[in-house]
Amino acid sequence: MRHKTTSLQSTRFLLLAAVATLLSGGTAFANTALLMPPPPPIADAKSYVLMDFRTGQIIAEKDANLQLPPASLTKLMTAYLTYGALADGALHWNQRIHVSRVAWHTGGSSMFIQPNLPVTVAQLMHGLIIDSGNDAAVALAQAVAGSRASFVDEMNSTARKLGLPGAHYGDVDGLPTPDLHLSALDIAMISRDLIAKYPQVIHISKIKYYRYNHITQRSWNPALFGHPDIDGLKTGHTNAAGHCMDTTAVRNGRRLIAVVMGAPNWPSGVNDVVALLDYGYRFTTDHTVTKAGSVVGTYSDTSLDPDKLPVTVARNVEVMIPTGAEKDLKTQVTYQKIGSQGIAKGQKLGEMTVSLNGKVLGSTDLVAAEAAKPAGTFGSLWNRVKQSL
Numbered sequence: 001m002r003h004k005t006t007s008l009q010s011t012r013f014l015l016l017a018a019v020a021t022l023l024s025g026g027t028a029f030a031n032t033a034l035l036m037p038p039p040p041p042i043a044d045a046k047s048y049v050l051m052d053f054r055t056g057q058i059i060a061e062k063d064a065n066l067q068l069p070p071a072s073l074t075k076l077m078t079a080y081l082t083y084g085a086l087a088d089g090a091l092h093w094n095q096r097i098h099v100s101r102v103a104w105h106t107g108g109s110s111m112f113i114q115p116n117l118p119v120t121v122a123q124l125m126h127g128l129i130i131d132s133g134n135d136a137a138v139a140l141a142q143a144v145a146g147s148r149a150s151f152v153d154e155m156n157s158t159a160r161k162l163g164l165p166g167a168h169y170g171d172v173d174g175l176p177t178p179d180l181h182l183s184a185l186d187i188a189m190i191s192r193d194l195i196a197k198y199p200q201v202i203h204i205s206k207i208k209y210y211r212y213n214h215i216t217q218r219s220w221n222p223a224l225f226g227h228p229d230i231d232g233l234k235t236g237h238t239n240a241a242g243h244c245m246d247t248t249a250v251r252n253g254r255r256l257i258a259v260v261m262g263a264p265n266w267p268s269g270v271n272d273v274v275a276l277l278d279y280g281y282r283f284t285t286d287h288t289v290t291k292a293g294s295v296v297g298t299y300s301d302t303s304l305d306p307d308k309l310p311v312t313v314a315r316n317v318e319v320m321i322p323t324g325a326e327k328d329l330k331t332q333v334t335y336q337k338i339g340s341q342g343i344a345k346g347q348k349l350g351e352m353t354v355s356l357n358g359k360v361l362g363s364t365d366l367v368a369a370e371a372a373k374p375a376g377t378f379g380s381l382w383n384r385v386k387q388s389l
Helices: 002-024 071-088 121-129 134-145 148-161 184-197 201-205 266-283 376-388
Strands: 047-052 058-062 209-212 215-218 230-238 242-251 254-263 284-290 295-300 308-313 317-322 330-335 348-356 359-368
Touching: 047 184, 047 266, 058 184, 058 266, 071 121, 071 134, 071 148, 071 184, 071 230, 071 242, 121 134, 121 201, 121 209, 134 148, 184 201, 184 230, 184 242, 184 254, 201 230, 230 266, 242 266, 254 266, 266 284, 295 330, 295 348, 295 359, 308 348, 317 348, 317 359
Parallel strands: none
Antiparallel strands: 047 058, 047 254, 209 215, 230 242, 242 254, 284 317, 295 308, 308 359, 330 348, 348 359
16 A cells, blocks of 8 residues: 555646746746656655766756765675676576675674575675675675675775765675765666676665565565566665665666665655656657768868768767657767878767757767878869869
């Protein structure tokens, strides 16, 4: 019954928000009939972020950069580094892992590993993500880096590489420590990179129950129950952190990530992430502006032979926009002056940007689809004559 109430509340919000925006003359996107209402009123949580997975653009946010205790959302980085070790061949899924007494005696949530009980990397990853096992986090950290301290160093180094300068890890499991803090935006960015590089994490995070050591545990992610489009990713709770939720969902092939930090309880956290996801799916869409290799223009230079070259985009340009705003997108192409030294196939010639109402949403390099050699003095003169005719 609680899940039905959550769904009704979310639907009611969307209807009321749309009406309120219409009555108040809310912000309209130029030349579009659709008005995009403000995001859901999530007052009880300390911060939140709603991110579009494909583009990484932020749909909605509240104090997105506020550094807070993340509780077991810390384990996202533990999983990230373990997947990296698996990809590098340093670990193997079926490899048996030694359980130290340190891991065995780690407090808090547990998957109940023991020093003399066999456990594999695969089992530990399930225990880490589904059971939120602090003991699993320590065992994996020791298997990857030799010690918790070395693993924490790797966590902080990786955070810097991912562009999270404000984030800092103090342990591998999320138990309270003064030097452990992350923002909602940090969590969303880690989650996006984790799913993009290691999509198999979803095969674990969507599992509702896991059994190890004759003990069956329910997933710590309450959003999995009653919301079939939600398939991950992690939750966490301590007295200092409150109830933290990092959820991801797929509807009609489109993935969003919703992070809520510091909710007062689990029902409130679930209601918040569902409202955010409903808002994102209802009022925004992903749009492919152009695909890599598409011809978008012609580069002209009389000092080259040939003097006109087809220009293609170097990569796909995908943007997240308000639903119905496709026709309002603007593209701008700028070319560099290469000179008479010639152009190689694939050489960068300029840049194309895509904007909506003056805000740049995406860009790509423009490259030469063909090579061109110097035309020389006579050739350059002839090209100028041709272009003047």
